[in-house]
Amino acid sequence: MVRKRIPDHDFRNIMRGMFDPLAAQAHHSALRSISRVVEETTAPMEEGAALEGVVKLLEAGSVLAVTGAGVSTDSGIPDYRSPRGSLNQGRPMTYQEFRFDPVASHRYWARSFVGWRVMADAQPNRTHYALVELERAGLLTGMVTQNVDGLHRRAGSENLVALHGDLATIVCLQCGHREARELLDARLDHLNPGYFDSIALDPAAVNPDGDVTLDDHHVQRFTMAGCARCGSVLLKPDVVYFGEPVPSIRKTRVAQLLDGADAVVVAGSSLAVMSGYRIVIEAQRAGKPVAVINGGPGRADHRVDILWRTRVGPAFDQILDALDL
Numbered sequence: 600m601v602r603k604r605i606p607d608h609d610f611r612n613i614m615r616g617m618f619d620p621l622a623a624q625a626h627h628s629a630l631r632s633i634s635r636v637v638e639e640t641t642a643p644m645e646e647g648a649a650l651e652g653v654v655k656l657l658e659a660g661s662v663l664a665v666t667g668a669g670v671s672t673d674s675g676i677p678d679y680r681s682p683r684g685s686l687n688q689g690r691p692m693t694y695q696e697f698r699f700d701p702v703a704s705h706r707y708w709a710r711s712f713v714g715w716r717v718m719a720d721a722q723p724n725r726t727h728y729a730l731v732e733l734e735r736a737g738l739l740t741g742m743v744t745q746n747v748d749g750l751h752r753r754a755g756s757e758n759l760v761a762l763h764g765d766l767a768t769i770v771c772l773q774c775g776h777r778e779a780r781e782l783l784d785a786r787l788d789h790l791n792p793g794y795f796d797s798i799a800l801d802p803a804a805v806n807p808d809g810d811v812t813l814d815d816h817h818v819q820r821f822t823m824a825g826c827a828r829c830g831s832v833l834l835k836p837d838v839v840y841f842g843e844p845v846p847s848i849r850k851t852r853v854a855q856l857l858d859g860a861d862a863v864v865v866a867g868s869s870l871a872v873m874s875g876y877r878i879v880i881e882a883q884r885a886g887k888p889v890a891v892i893n894g895g896p897g898r899a900d901h902r903v904d905i906l907w908r909t910r911v912g913p914a915f916d917q918i919l920d921a922l923d924l
């Protein structure tokens with residue numbers, strides 16, 4: 600597995616803040632995971648055969664859909680690992696930085712205060728709605744998304760597990776209090792009048808976790824708000840960051856969805872992150888066929904039954920047409 604060099608300006612801050620060797624180890628392991636580059640290993644199938652294969656799986660009526668960042672790029676949210684992906688502009692925070700590095704955490708919240716407005720304006724696209732149609736037609740037993748943008752939920756998908764959480768909720772790392780992001784945003788807006796309007800933002804520079812790049816002087820003049828219950832500024836989006844495990848209740852729900860499915864269709868994910876890749880491994884262990892529809896190479900390409908290299912939006916148009924939906 601190849602790894603690319605990623606920007607890591609925060610290294611000294613992290614090491615200063617991180618006295619716990621286990622936390623430091625988890626942080627480094629998270630950085631390794633972030634920098635994983637998925638290389639081309641397998642020639643994709645001919646398009647007609649791939650479409651036919653996916654349609655057959657869906658017609659059987661018991662498919663678990665697994666989605667990733669490639670489903671949301673048509674909503675204006677960039678992915679991490681494509682050539683124009685946001686890993687080339689910076690890297691996501693690790694859990695350990697939220698917990699132990701106040702400088703990095705402050706910078707995140709300044710950037711996220713700006714970036715979240717772009718995320719909040721993003722609308723579901725035709726792929727999100729196509730998946731709702733497939734569910735309503737009884738062809739999906741459920742969906743697992745790795746995305747944290749909430750767009751499947753807003754499009755109307757029902758039997759949905761947001762594996763990595765949702766940016767619309769925040770959690771206090773001090774007292775565990777959860778609250779809606781809008782409420783924190785209102786406090787931040789009050790503490791930082793005119794801040795958003797003072798920044799010329801390129802929407803394409805927003806990461807999938809709602810983070811943007813901001814100059815240091817903007818970061819320094821940002822005032823962070825505290826937890827509504829305990830006042831701590833140790834706040835984090837209720838999203839599974841690198842270096843943090845997926846909550847076991849969600850793993851259980853994914854296992855149940857997989858148990859109830861006869862096949863898995865992955866859309867818009869390179870499966871570079873283990874929590875997604877594991878679903879494919881488990882499906883195949885249970886003898887269930889797996890299809891991947893994705894615009895670039897993926898980690899499971901060499902082992903899946905159907906490999907369709909295409910833009911996800913047009914692919915789902917074709918799938919709905921073929922199914923007369």
Ligand SMILES: [Zn+2]
Nearest residue numbers: 771774826829
């Ligand atoms: Zn708190």
